[in-house]
Amino acid sequence: MYPQRANLPEALANRREKLSKLVDFPVILWSGSPLSRNFRANVYPFRASSHFLYFAGWGLENAAICLEAGKLELFIDAPLPSSTLWHGETPTPSAIAETIGADAVYPLSELSSKAAGAATIPVQDISTYQQQCDILGRFLPPADKLQGIDLVLAEAIVKLRSHHDAAALAEIKQAANCSIEAHLAGIRASRTSTTEAEVRAAMERVILAQQMTCAYNSIVTTHGEILHSDRYHHSLQPGDLLLADVGAENSMGWASDITRTFPVSGKFSPTQREIYQIVLAAHDDCIAKIRPGVEYRDLHLLAGEVITQGLVDLGILKGKVANLLARDAHALFFPHGVGHLLGLDVHDMEDLGDLVGYQAGRTRSDRFGLCYLRLDRPLETGMVVTIEPGLYQVPAILNDPDKRAKYQDAVNWERLAQFSDVRGIRIEDDVLVTNIGAEVLTAKLPTTIEAMEGNG
Amino acid sequence: MYPQRANLPEALANRREKLSKLVDFPVILWSGSPLSRNFRANVYPFRASSHFLYFAGWGLENAAICLEAGKLELFIDAPLPSSTLWHGETPTPSAIAETIGADAVYPLSELSSKAAGAATIPVQDISTYQQQCDILGRFLPPADKLQGIDLVLAEAIVKLRSHHDAAALAEIKQAANCSIEAHLAGIRASRTSTTEAEVRAAMERVILAQQMTCAYNSIVTTHGEILHSDRYHHSLQPGDLLLADVGAENSMGWASDITRTFPVSGKFSPTQREIYQIVLAAHDDCIAKIRPGVEYRDLHLLAGEVITQGLVDLGILKGKVANLLARDAHALFFPHGVGHLLGLDVHDMEDLGDLVGYQAGRTRSDRFGLCYLRLDRPLETGMVVTIEPGLYQVPAILNDPDKRAKYQDAVNWERLAQFSDVRGIRIEDDVLVTNIGAEVLTAKLPTTIEAMEGNG
Structure with missing residues (x-):
């Protein structure tokens, strides 16, 4: 009490x-x-x-x-x-x-x-x-x-x-450690579960058992392309990827926020593996760049660049990476920001609006590739941010007649169709900005292909 | 969807x-x-x-x-x-x-x-x-x-x-069946858990896995005497009884409501067994009386009578049962009503106040033994009610100077002290009033001593 x-x-x-x-x-x-x-x-x-x-x-x-x-x-x-x-x-x-x-x-x-x-x-x-x-x-x-x-x-x-003191960091780490255990339980449970709901239940059990609560409504879905899916009714099919975005909030109210995407069968298909590697590269590259003074917006743009390069390499996007980025072609597949501040709230202080995420004098862009960016400030020591790039096939975007017309030449639609078993992949970790760079608070939960296949 | x-x-x-x-x-x-x-x-x-x-x-x-x-x-x-x-x-x-x-x-x-x-x-x-x-x-x-x-x-x-149609009953039964599984999981989990929170987590996992939610905040506590305990921080000790009041609400919003009390070690102590048998007798006797036309208030009074008789037989209460009941001495140990209507709400339609539970012309008693009675109507076919007698040692009641004075002669306090390993026991089932009597919707979950010890 x-x-x-x-x-x-x-x-x-x-x-x-x-x-x-x-x-x-x-x-x-x-x-x-x-x-x-x-x-x-x-x-x-x-x-x-x-x-x-x-x-x-x-x-x-x-x-x-x-x-x-x-x-x-x-x-x-x-x-x-x-x-x-x-x-x-x-x-x-x-x-x-x-x-x-x-x-x-x-x-x-x-x-x-x-x-x-x-x-x-x-x-x-x-x-x-x-x-x-x-x-x-x-x-x-x-x-x-x-x-x-x-x-x-x-x-x-x-x-x-925005700058967490030692007491706050201890709380966030406690919440993050619980989330790590929940995700490990989720990966294990996915091998024997028949529905999304069963995996969610196995994950939230870990959180409840540690006298914590969920920091937000869990996303546990084979339809990762529904960004905030809050239903758990789909059955798990052998070829499915399961996206789990689940975070514990500890008894003092401090949040954590982790996403992993893994094959329910324990084995990525070749196409899933290709896309997973792109998202993982974006995730790793962004985290590697974190240090005080770096603009968070630049991490977002970096994620877009890595994703664009990856899609060009796969033959899904056509043209020069710089041109595609300038046209926001990456946002066809990565239609959200690369992350946000984390603290007592999973989107920390979001009740206060863009006063939190946007430095004085900056406002949200209305560009397709930037409008969902929640944080546009230089990083400072003591901040905790999420890094959560993703790659999705959202029907509402890819089947939108205006977008199809605008990006007709940028996308190889036939090639894209070969990746239909990848609906949505996101990889998310919680990262503390330190004097010398970054500390990944959720690093104990692996992100590798091997780990997601249960062999890590 | x-x-x-x-x-x-x-x-x-x-x-x-x-x-x-x-x-x-x-x-x-x-x-x-x-x-x-x-x-x-x-x-x-x-x-x-x-x-x-x-x-x-x-x-x-x-x-x-x-x-x-x-x-x-x-x-x-x-x-x-x-x-x-x-x-x-x-x-x-x-x-x-x-x-x-x-x-x-x-x-x-x-x-x-x-x-x-x-x-x-x-x-x-x-x-x-x-x-x-x-x-x-x-x-x-x-x-x-x-x-x-x-x-x-x-x-x-x-x-x-108040009178459930076939569609409603099918929903309530679905919720009840899920609750039964949750309680079985809870009894199993209690044998290996170290905290209340772990048992709660095992129970709610079952509910979440079936795409349901909790109809109310679960009570899972070794302190059953705290009637609406909503914390789960106590560790489980070998001699503890665990009281679990957990009910699923199905996807259509229909509720169920079950309580079981069981020894975490898998074995009741002799004193726990004695008290459990009294509560079980009250539970069974009330259910056996259910049929259209019976006053629910009389079931409440019957539960009080069975409990009083049991406590007299154990030497905890002193005097004639009728006199003790007239003085509300049973309410020292059974300070709540024997149950309530169940439907879309766990306390069905409680938002409408006593219009629901009290027949026109009747109002709540201010008697110690009756003031918490939520339902005072004759039973009618199609009603679903809970039957949930309990026996508790609530410090706030038993140590209250006024109550101690008033019931000084009615209680053998030394004898009562021998039952200190029983803080609270409640047994609760959901019962449909039928044309010919009662159907216990939660009957598949046993209530016997043997079942609560894991041998049922």
Whole structure:
């Protein structure tokens, strides 16, 4: 029940100290409240707001913290006596305050006394959002359209949360290690499973067994070309590749995010092997380039280049690589960004919009090959990013009459048809930017052909 | 993706036909919209409103149906072309309409044309709730405080949903069968697991593998006395009993609800065995009494009586059974109701409040032994109820000074102390009321001592 972390108060104090150097107004962050599923008492598993978690270190329900000049004040009500029957003994407010190193603790009704001049970030659940507006006495726009002191706060939080401290890295590594085990279980389970659902179940079992949860809805599909497939109903056929994009979130709320693609039969076909090698080369080349100062956008373009070169070598794309890239021909097969920031959120701080991923002065491109890029900043020490190139045959793209016309000369459609047993391949790892380069936090999970065939 | 049900349109038409005999105004039911977890795109798995599911038969997101005089009109927008990249090809509105047997299908923007004089049931998610108020042009109270035509509609829906048709029963049985397998897996896993979390994971794996979800947050705990424990962090010790209250919800949204309690070592202690036999006797005696016309409240009282007699026989309670029952002494150890209705919701229609469980003219008792009773109606053919007596040592009750004083003479506290290795035992099955008595839908999962020790 209590977060089992030795230096939690120190880590949180350190974050508050850094925040106090960036903002000179009080900050109130709300944790949020549980959301009901089909009736009020049947709630979804609660997940506190990530901004609250970052500074409070504990996923408390219906709580708020006030941060000012390095001080932490906690606002939470004592559990009702009647709740003991249903939920057992739960920690008292003062025990919680001590655990997280709060300077003081008050009932929630006291929160309004802190509202004057305070900034906040709006949470996702509407009832808490309405509470935020009520207590602050002003309308709050959505979290990706903040203004005034809220925007200043958001910018400060982006600065802090983009660079992970040692406490945060330990959490991310714990989550990543669990995800690695889940993927190994998934590869094993795929050999004997008859449906996608069975493989997903074997993977999520590992996550649940370690008292973690999924950081996002798992993608476990033989139709890797459906980028965010959230159904698991297809049966596994001997020639299928299975794409598994599954990541654990640990008990402190920190995420991991791994994708592997492997043959359910334990053996790639020659065509699958060719495409897999291209994606793997893009993945490896991007990771090899990671170091402080490198533009993440350049990694994305590098992935596009490796993929384009690979497809030219296979005879699927025709022409010069540079020309094909300039025309975004690679995006026919790689229609998403090469990755994103990772932290408490799997797309870290995505609630704040492109303020997070796009350096001041930069905006999203509307180019086919760049519009889905979630991160366009120079890499800095302490960032954790995913690297996740992929190669897909998406019918909605490849059968689109406009695209067919535009890229008629660039694609050898007959040659492409020979690769019909490759619907989608993605390989994704979580990478810490270090002073000297990169540390792949998910490196213990192999990516090689041999490993994906179960012989690694 | 499509519901694979042969006679879905007929089953739904039958439900509409029955509804049309109970209400003479149009009815609009909303499905609801997905709820975000930590950022907008990271949503909890969507669950449509149960009232919508009952008449629409498909858990569509952001949809509504209008029911009038037996007709079904569907309101849903076509998927955006850009959604194909992320979610693949999804069914068109007209394909959905055909699958569920809708008479017509319109975009959501047309829904306001149906609003005049229409009744509804408010959904759980606030953004859809606000849409409901906007479109109907009136304030909607919470679903358990309805008035006017909305209350008439709620009463009609309670009539329909309390008596399951053949289509509904087939769904509940499918969910129940999956839960049975999950519990068998849990009993097996407990022998080799070191934590509650591992057993929970083994059980939920079975549910996920069958493309189902949990109907509620699983309770898997060595602290059965925490009635709604939702944490899984305790390690399993050789002398522990593990209480597992886990139920699958099938792909059509229908629930099941099973509890078993078993020794993690595979062997009950003599004291655990004594208490288990009492709970099992209460469970069996209640089920044996089930037939149309029997008051559910009398089953609850019967469970209390069997438990009281058992505790008197063990020397834990002192005095005459009738006197002890009159004083609610049994509620010291059995502080909840004996069960509830089961259907699309695990506590079926609980969103509508005591309108569901309490016959007109009856209200909740404030007696210690009755206040948690969720159902106080005569049983009728077609109802599905749970029977779930339990026996617990809840510190918050047994150490409460008022209770200790009140029941000082009724309890042999020294004798009770000999049973300290029994923190909580519950045995729960799902039972259909039939013309001639009862059908235990979860009967394939044994309840005997031998089975719980793994020798059944």
